[in-house]
Amino acid sequence: MSQTMNAKDTVSASLAECFITIEGNRYNFAQMISLEASFEKTKSKVPILGKTGKGNKATGWEGSGSATMHYNQSILRELMYRYKQTGEDVYFDIQVTNEDPTSSVGRQTVILKDANLDGGILTKFDADAEYLDEDVDFTFEDFEIPEKFKLLKGML
Numbered sequence: 047m048s049q050t051m052n053a054k055d056t057v058s059a060s061l062a063e064c065f066i067t068i069e070g071n072r073y074n075f076a077q078m079i080s081l082e083a084s085f086e087k088t089k090s091k092v093p094i095l096g097k098t099g100k101g102n103k104a105t106g107w108e109g110s111g112s113a114t115m116h117y118n119q120s121i122l123r124e125l126m127y128r129y130k131q132t133g134e135d136v137y138f139d140i141q142v143t144n145e146d147p148t149s150s151v152g153r154q155t156v157i158l159k160d161a162n163l164d165g166g167i168l169t170k171f172d173a174d175a176e177y178l179d180e181d182v183d184f185t186f187e188d189f190e191i192p193e194k195f196k197l198l199k200g201m202l
Contacts, residue, residue: 048200049199049200050200051198051200052150054148054149054150055149055150055151055198056146057144057146057149057151057195058146058148058149061144061145061146061147062142062143062144062145063076063142063143063145064076064078064081064140064141064142065140065141066121066138066139066141067138067139067141068121068125068136068138069136069138073121075115075119077115077116077118077119078113078114078115079113079114079116079179080113080114081112081113081114081140081142082111082112082113083109083110083111083140083142083156083158083186083189084109084110084111085107085108085109085189086107086108086110087104087106088104088105088106088107089102089103089104089105090102090103090105108185109158109185109186109187109188110183110184110185110186111140111158111161111183111184111186112182112183112184113181113182114179114180114181114182115179115180116177116178116179116180117167117170117177117178117179117180118178122163122166122182123166123167123168125138125163126163126165126166126168135162136162137160137161137162137187138160138161138162139157139158139159139160139161140157140158140161140184140186141155141156141157141158142155142156142158143155143193150196150198150199151195151196151197151198152193152195152196153193153195154191154193154194154195155191155192155193156189156191157189157190157191157192158186158188158189159186159187159188159189159190160186160187160188161184161185161186161187162184162185162186162187163182163184164182164183164184164185165182165183166180167180167181167182
């Protein structure tokens with residue numbers, strides 16, 4: 047009989063923490079609604095003698111992400127303003143920890159290093175909305191995974 051995953055081992059979508067460290071100041075960004083960061087390899091097509099098709103060789107990678115948060119902080123807008131005023135672009139770290147006490151996988155922490163805003167909302171209102179939120183896109187140049195999920199029973 048094959049092993050199946052227990053439903054309790056899914057990780058709750060809202061049980062996470064997000065901290066952003068900018069120039070030594072660590073901010074608890076509890077106003078985050080969602081965040082997703084992706085790793086994408088850059089590849090080159092490689093011709094191979096004796097084959098009709100080409101191979102694919104990884105030549106590097108790029109990190110990018112997007113987030114939605116409640117519109118109730120000016121920290122990121124200050125970074126955009128600073129860039130506009132001085133031309134100085136500020137890089138920062140984003141730390142995300144997922145931990146659902148019900149799941150047997152434990153916790154995972156990923157730190158996105160040298161994140162940089164692509165842009166962002168300067169101001170907004172919506173007389174018909176229940177609350178204001180904002181989207182932001184970013185890139186990052188490195189990452190660490192200091193805490194990793196445990197393997198589920200039966201995976202190995």
